[in-house]
Each structure stands twice: as structure tokens, then as C-alpha cells.
Amino acid sequence: MDSKDRSVVVRFSDVSFSYGNIPVLQNVTFHIHHGDFVALVGPNGAGKTTVLKLLLGIYRPRSGAIVLFEDFNGKYSGRDAIGYVPQSFEHDRVFPVTVRDVVAMGRLKNFARKITSEDQQAIDEAILKADIKDLSHRLYSELSGGQRRRVLLARALASDPYLLILDEPSANMDGESESRLYKTLSELKGKRTIIIVTHDPEFVSPLTDYVLCLGEGLKNTQARTVVLHKTEFVSDTTKYSLFNGKLSRVLHNEKISNPCCCEDKK
Amino acid sequence: MTVLNFFTDPALIFLRHAIIAGVLSSILFGILGAIVTVRRISGLAGAISHAVLGGIGLSMFFASKGKLLFLTPVTGAVLFALIAGIVIGVVSRKAKQREDTVINAIWAIGMSIGVLFLAKTPGYVDPMSYLFGNILLISESDLILLAILDVIVIFLSWRFYPQIVASSFDEEFARVRGVNTDLIFFVILGITAISVVLLQTVVGIVMIIAMLTLPSGSASYIARSLAAMILLGILFSLAFIMAGIFASWQTDTPAGAMTVVIAGGFFLLFSVAKNIFNRLRKFL
Known part of the structure; x- marks a missing residue:
């Protein structure tokens, strides 16, 4: 340490x-x-x-x-400083969203709409760090529980917390x-x-x-x-x-x- | 009937209105339907739409007595829809248990109040016309209101798309990211309440919930994003409504009911097809 x-x-x-x-x-x-x-x-x-x-x-x-x-x-301070990986959450089982779009939620801002190139880069890095590149174009709903957890880890890492x-x-x-x-x-x-x-x-x-x-x-x-x-x-x-x-x-x-x-x- | 004929013939004005209403309401069904479906609050939308009958019944009863004349059926409906929306919203946010019981109670009470008042209204108004609507009787002012609502809903869902997706997917995470998830929830409920009032003239109270869930349910089988689900939901709604108008015209049956039968049949077919496809994919 x-x-x-x-x-x-x-x-x-x-x-x-x-x-x-x-x-x-x-x-x-x-x-x-x-x-x-x-x-x-x-x-x-x-x-x-x-x-x-x-x-x-x-x-x-x-x-x-x-x-x-x-x-x-x-x-x-604030949202970018903390990355949170929940255990589970209730969501629609057929929610149509790809893995990459879930990771992109880690860059979400309270009112902004645009995804900047800086955001894109951070999303790509988070996908690499969490080792889910092979999953990135799949639907979240198709993944196993363990794979989903790694996607949620990538989502948390996207803000480089x-x-x-x-x-x-x-x-x-x-x-x-x-x-x-x-x-x-x-x-x-x-x-x-x-x-x-x-x-x-x-x-x-x-x-x-x-x-x-x-x-x-x-x-x-x-x-x-x-x-x-x-x-x-x-x-x-x-x-x-x-x-x-x-x-x-x-x-x-x-x-x-x-x-x-x-x-x-x- | 030539194309030009269709657009100019005054005898076909109600059919033209019906088609415009179909287009305008498809946009609402597609956008709100997708959001309500992925948030799993179609029960809340159903309760709001049924409570609307209470407002209609109340206003028609008082109108027949010559009292509370400011309360037209539409304002009565808006009033009940908004009250139902607020009560349901607060209950679903605050209550830890018995949430569905309260929502079902509002569903049933609102509707019963409507039936009771309509029964006591002189010249007895048939609740059926409100329950099942009639797209062929829609007025020009209804169309203008629908168009205004479409513009508002399209703008809000475009402008706050990332926040809507994230808070629908994982509300707690969205809140940690600084999104005002309560505000989004109540705006969705409020817009749903107002849409329900306008849409009940198109397909009727009972059918609204079907059109909010069936086209977007079908769309969710093939969409890979909420945006795709919305666009497909709009296209499906439009196709179902047009097919419904055409079929009801041919068979002289109510258009609202015909539309929902088509939408429901398509949804069930889609479910079976998706199931078979998934099994085949695992098998191969």
C-alpha cells in the first residue's frame, strides 16, 4: 500500500x-x-x-x-467521483438496450443530451478495463448474471471514479x-x-x-x-x-x- | 374513389379526421407506450385512464342539472386524470406495500363514480361510447389538441432521452448520477394522464391501455434500443389503427375494438414467433 x-x-x-x-x-x-x-x-x-x-x-x-x-x-466531488456497482436492481427483463449503451449511462449528466468524443473514449476504456469487449454489441437482456455484473462494473468505471x-x-x-x-x-x-x-x-x-x-x-x-x-x-x-x-x-x-x-x- | 376525391370530398370529412387522428395518436402510443412498458407502469396508466370516466360522469351529471357549467366533460376528465395521476404517483413512490391494491382501488372507484353519475344523468348517456370511443366522431379541435401534445411529447422525449433511458433502466443509478428521477417520473405520469384524456376520444378508455402496451410490446421483441422501440411502436400503432379503421369500415363494426383486436392478435403472433425463434437459435 x-x-x-x-x-x-x-x-x-x-x-x-x-x-x-x-x-x-x-x-x-x-x-x-x-x-x-x-x-x-x-x-x-x-x-x-x-x-x-x-x-x-x-x-x-x-x-x-x-x-x-x-x-x-x-x-x-459529485457524481463522477463515485462509481457504484449495484448488486441487482429491478428492471424490465426485455429492456431493449445494448451493453455499450448501458456502459454509456456511466457518463450520464443531469440534463445533457450530447455524448462527446471524450465520453466515447471513456466508454471504450471502461469496456476494456472490465474485459467485456466481446459483449459490447450484445443486448443486456441476453447476458448471464455474471456477465451483467461486469457490464455494471464497466458502467461504474466509465466516469473514471x-x-x-x-x-x-x-x-x-x-x-x-x-x-x-x-x-x-x-x-x-x-x-x-x-x-x-x-x-x-x-x-x-x-x-x-x-x-x-x-x-x-x-x-x-x-x-x-x-x-x-x-x-x-x-x-x-x-x-x-x-x-x-x-x-x-x-x-x-x-x-x-x-x-x-x-x-x-x- | 380517387385520391383527390378523398382529400376534398366533404362527405368523407370524418374519415379524413379519423386518419389524421390515427397518425397523431400513433405518435403518442409509440412514445408513451414504450416508456410506460419498459418502466413497467402500464398498471398506473390503466388506473389513470379508467379514473377518467369518473370525471366525465361527474361533469355530465352536473351539466344536466345546470350546475358547475365550467366543468365540461374534457375538463372533468383532465381533473380526474391529474388527481388520479398525482395520488397514484405519490402512492407508488412512498408506499412500501399495498401499492397495487391502492392503484386498483383508484382504477375501480374512478370508473364506478363515472358509471353511477352517468346512470343518474337525465337522458341517460351510454358509458359505452366513452369506454370504447369512436375515432370516426373526432372533432377538429380534438385534432389540434392532439397535435400540440404530440409536439410537446416529441420534444421532451428527444431532449431528455438519455435521462429517460437511464432512469427507466436503473433508477437508483440515475439518481446517483444526479438525475432528478422523481421529476421524470411525475412528468411521465402527468403527460400520460393528459394523453389519456385526449386519446379516449380516439380509442376509448378501455382501449388506451391496450394501445399503450400492445404495439410497444410487439416492438420490444425486435428493438435494440428504446429509440428503436419507440419508432417501431409508432409504426405498429399506425398500421394497427389504419387496419382497424379499414376493417371496421368494411364490416360496419366499432373501429376502436377492431384496432385492439388486430393489435392484440399481432402481439400474440409476435410472442409465439419470438419464442420459436429463440428455441431454434438455442437448438442450432
Whole structure:
């Protein structure tokens, strides 16, 4: 990991969130540095998607603050800075749209109509990065689940985002798509900040620098908070072949206190 | 009948109007139909179109009593369509559950109010004429309104095409990209509501939903983009309406019903053909 640039890309400060009267998140405090590859881990229903939607600005926190790109002096802001790969979304099963047109949506602006040559170039690059050139003229509706996920990754990469967020990227993916996906991510690692959401609380890809665990219940409330954990490479098991090969195990007993990684700097 | 004859013969004025109405409404059916279909909100459009009968019934009842005379059938219909559109829109945005129940309730209540008021209107008006419409009775002012609406819809769908496609495909992503997806949704519902009022004179309330879904459904089997689906939907609508007028003329039957039978038959044929084609392709 690049030790020179420790700029903070994401900072949650004491964030709480609830759906109506149901508390979901409380006292969530963490931050993520430039170039980090972070896994957000937690069982289903723990609030991972809620954290994502807070990050994306779809939800607003009930209290606390979420700051993105605080060390970048306004260099990055808004829609082009964040690339989002959803897990799935409801759409018309016969929606007539080609793969290239889906990737082009990653360059969408709020009112603009025109696609510039710069946009075209970015779309082509994103298609190459996500390794979907062979699919680019096919209809999205004809693709398999794994292929679609890589198309959505290309759509997110089309804006050349500084922060890439992937929701359960390898769920329902075939082996080939998964290895291509992790190959793309390994090429981006270190250059971009990457957050992956996964429901497997035990194992993560060896690309992962840190693990943020959701689901640690707090006393006297249903809400969850986020705790930073260490990982170690797995050498004692061969039965798992996820994430394009090796695995890292999440060490749930070894918590890292959140600000500790920045103490050297201060 | 020579061509010149057709354009000048005053006896054929209603047929000329019907053909112009067919062209103008095909544009609306093609554009709105494709958008409503890919967004899967044809149920919402159906509820709005049926609620319109409530407005028509209400205004005709009060007109017969000599009250609320400002409320013509068209303004009554617009009023009900917009109220239904707003209620349905808010429910579908806010409600997490029972959305379809509320939409179906508005569908049924609007229609029932219309039937009840029409039944109590002196000189009893047959609701059938509103339910199934009559393209051969369309007036010149209806045509002008349809033309204005066509221009507005063509402009909006051209100008905001990328935003419409993206928000129909993946609304959350479009929102993350800074698109005002709620505004797009409500504009689509509002335009659908107004179109429904104008189009019910062409094919009738019951048939609108068929013409919004069947031509664009057929088009979706071969289109590779929303734009292609819209253009094909316009061509299909036009072909179905013209065939419907011709067939009804030949057989002395209602044009609206004939149009929908043709559109529905074509859609079913298309579905079967596409299914066979897909199986063959897998087989080869």
C-alpha cells in the first residue's frame, strides 16, 4: 500500500440512521484512506446496503456526519467521483438496450443530451478495463448474471471514479466472470479506493486491506455499528476457491481501534 | 374513389379526421407506450385512464342539472386524470406495500363514480361510447389538441432521452448520477394522464391501455434500443389503427375494438414467433 498518500476519502463520524422508528445504525465511526481496498462485511439484514446508500447520498444520516474526499480540496466531488456497482436492481427483463449503451449511462449528466468524443473514449476504456469487449454489441437482456455484473462494473468505471463501491460483486457469479472481475479489481487496487460489500463474514479476497464489520450489536438497541478488523491470509484450507484464488480470513477477535492508523501522521 | 376525391370530398370529412387522428395518436402510443412498458407502469396508466370516466360522469351529471357549467366533460376528465395521476404517483413512490391494491382501488372507484353519475344523468348517456370511443366522431379541435401534445411529447422525449433511458433502466443509478428521477417520473405520469384524456376520444378508455402496451410490446421483441422501440411502436400503432379503421369500415363494426383486436392478435403472433425463434437459435 502506498504509505505516502494517506488522504482520507471517506469519513463517517458518529453516524446514526433509522427507518422510521427502527434504528439501523448507531455510532458508526470509521474512515477510509486513498488507495485502500476495504471489505464491508456483515450478515444479511445487518445494514450493509444502508451504509452504501448513505455513502451514495441516497439516504441522509439522522445524526452524525459523512464526509467524502475531505483531503482533496474540492478536487473530487459529485457524481463522477463515485462509481457504484449495484448488486441487482429491478428492471424490465426485455429492456431493449445494448451493453455499450448501458456502459454509456456511466457518463450520464443531469440534463445533457450530447455524448462527446471524450465520453466515447471513456466508454471504450471502461469496456476494456472490465474485459467485456466481446459483449459490447450484445443486448443486456441476453447476458448471464455474471456477465451483467461486469457490464455494471464497466458502467461504474466509465466516469473514471476515484471511489469505487461494489455491492456483493460476486453473488451468483460463475467462476469465469468472478476471476475476470477480480482481475479488473486487482489492476485498480492502490490507484483507486475500493469498497466491497459482502455477506460472507469469514472470508474476503486477499486484495482486501481492511475489513469493516457490521453487525456488532450495541447494548439496549437493535441498531448496529461498524468495527474495524484485521485479516490474515488463509493457508490451512483448500476447500474455498472464491475471489479468483486465495482467500483472507477475517479475524473477528482482533479489533483495530479506528483512529489508530493515522496516529503516526499526527 | 380517387385520391383527390378523398382529400376534398366533404362527405368523407370524418374519415379524413379519423386518419389524421390515427397518425397523431400513433405518435403518442409509440412514445408513451414504450416508456410506460419498459418502466413497467402500464398498471398506473390503466388506473389513470379508467379514473377518467369518473370525471366525465361527474361533469355530465352536473351539466344536466345546470350546475358547475365550467366543468365540461374534457375538463372533468383532465381533473380526474391529474388527481388520479398525482395520488397514484405519490402512492407508488412512498408506499412500501399495498401499492397495487391502492392503484386498483383508484382504477375501480374512478370508473364506478363515472358509471353511477352517468346512470343518474337525465337522458341517460351510454358509458359505452366513452369506454370504447369512436375515432370516426373526432372533432377538429380534438385534432389540434392532439397535435400540440404530440409536439410537446416529441420534444421532451428527444431532449431528455438519455435521462429517460437511464432512469427507466436503473433508477437508483440515475439518481446517483444526479438525475432528478422523481421529476421524470411525475412528468411521465402527468403527460400520460393528459394523453389519456385526449386519446379516449380516439380509442376509448378501455382501449388506451391496450394501445399503450400492445404495439410497444410487439416492438420490444425486435428493438435494440428504446429509440428503436419507440419508432417501431409508432409504426405498429399506425398500421394497427389504419387496419382497424379499414376493417371496421368494411364490416360496419366499432373501429376502436377492431384496432385492439388486430393489435392484440399481432402481439400474440409476435410472442409465439419470438419464442420459436429463440428455441431454434438455442437448438442450432
